[in-house]
Amino acid sequence: MRKILVVGAGQSGLQLALGLQSHGYEVTLMSNRTADEIRSGRVMSTQCMFHTALQHERDLQLNFWESQAPKIEGLGVSVAAPGSHDPGPTQRAVDWVGKLDGYAQSVDQRVKMAGWMETFAQRGGQLVIHGAAVGDLDYFSRTYDLVLVAAGKGELVSMFARDPERSPYAEPQRALAVAYVHGLGPRPEHPEFDAVRCNLVPGVGELFVMPTLTVSGRADILFWEGIPGGPLDVFRGVKDPAEHLSLTLELMEKFTPWEYARATKVELTDAGGTLAGRYAPTVRNPVGRLPSGGLVLGVADVVVANDPITGQGSNSASKCAAAYLASILERGDQPFDEEWMRATFDRYWATAQHVTKWTNAMLAPPPEHVLNLIGAAGSLQPVADRFANGFNDPADFEDFFFDPDKAAAYLGSFTGA
Structure with a gap:
């Protein structure tokens, strides 16, 4: 029985650990927090998973919340008219909703990761609650057939060198601010189905509104992406959740009053329902070399971290886990050497490259x-x-989006x- 260590308990690490476990591998999962700490902690992300990514979860029978989470049947785009955020009536230059062929869903990662982690342990997986440093991995790499690093933040990421050819941006392109709320009213247009709303304010940033399932049930996510140094880049240093929400709503009233109109009665889902930060979109070398010479393979955000402007983070994580799972199963008893690691990443990059190209394009005017x-x-x-x-x-964007002709x-x- 092959022994595999997965470091990091996010979408990709847990999906991969549970998938390997279901195929009889001896899997150890390292997390720096317990399931209870995750569930009662601060929100970690926004997420809206589309059909293909959701199907990877269904294939592993991990879609535990499918019947409870809102079914998102459309995706709407609104563009504020030029000058519309000056005093006076605000107009939308563009406003439409596209229908999805298969519905999307959003489950707060606190709910999903805590639930999946408990499932992994209940099924006999070895769960180690401990932050991992490079020195720890040096030791573990000698006792496991394969070490996968799926912890997208912290010291371990430094083992994976930035790939400058695939990383056009050296600095963060957006300042991110998230609030999970109860009490958002329906959009007057198409109130009969749930949709993600992408509101574009040229030269300022974007507001995304998405229905979700959180620890306290059905909710909505209000997510500002502000151009650094612009009028939305005001959340740094805001520690008080109530102040964070009040700032979110103030900016909605000014820049997206059509969304603010349904947000006048919202309240935060819980004290951990806000998040702010920024990071530079980066693609990294997938193979990390330990001081002893051992090799580890980077997973999902560790190797391809895109800005969340296109909502691809958890989708990419699910697709990465599915690609890696298939490569590990196909490898049988052969060694997980560097050549195999690079080929395994290339298999994921075949889909991820389109995400990166599209996301980086959406960050530019x-x-x-x-x-x-x-x-x-x-x-x-x-x-x-x-x-x-x-x-x-x-x-699909390759066929109609990038090229003017x-x-x-x-x-x-x-x-x-």
Whole structure:
């Protein structure tokens, strides 16, 4: 029986540990917190998982919250009109909703990671509650057939060198601020189904609103992404959750009053329901070398960390876990050497590269042909639907989004131009 160590208990680490466990591997999982500490702690992320990522969970029968979490059937885009955040009435230059082919769902990671961790232990997995340093891994690498590092923050990430060719940004491109709330009213447009709302305020940033399942039941996530140094970049140093929410709402009233209109009665889900921070999107070398010469393989955010502007973090983590699981199973009794590690990462990068390219494009001011696409989706429902479903399969953007000629040809297919 092959022995595998997974360090880090997030979406990818836990999904991979549970998947390996179900195939009879002897798996040890290291987490720096217990399930109870995770459940009662601060929110760790925003997350909206689309069909393909959810299917990976279903395949492993880990979709424990599917019947409770809101079924997100659409994805809407609104763009504030130029100058609309000056005093006076605010207009939206664009406002549409694309329908998803398969519904999306969001489960607060505090709920999911705590539940999955308990399941892993109940199924006989060895759970070690301990923060891991490079020195610890040096010791473990001699006792395990494979060590996987899925802890996307902290000292361990420094073992994986940044890949400058795949990492165009050296600095954070957005300041992030999250609040989980109860009491958000429905959007007057399409109140009959749940949708993620992407509100773009040119030159300022973005507000995402998504239905979720949290520790206290159904809720919504209010998520600001502010251009650094701009009017949304005001959350640094705000420690008080009530102050964080009040700032969130103040900015909504100013920049996205159509969303603020349904948020006048919201309250935080719990004292841990806010989060703020920033990080530079980075792709790293997937193989980490320990002082003793042992090798470890980086997983998900450790090796490909994109900005959350395209909502791909937990989707990518699920896809990475699925790709790595398949590679480990196919390897049989052969050694998990460096060549295998690089091939395993390449298998994941085949999908992740599209996510990275699209996400990095969305962080930059949109070129004219992208503005044309987003505008056309307001009157052409198939364009809105295709854009929405691109969140599930970002590879599709290659065919109509990046290249002005392809975008023109695609829109021309509707108008006969």
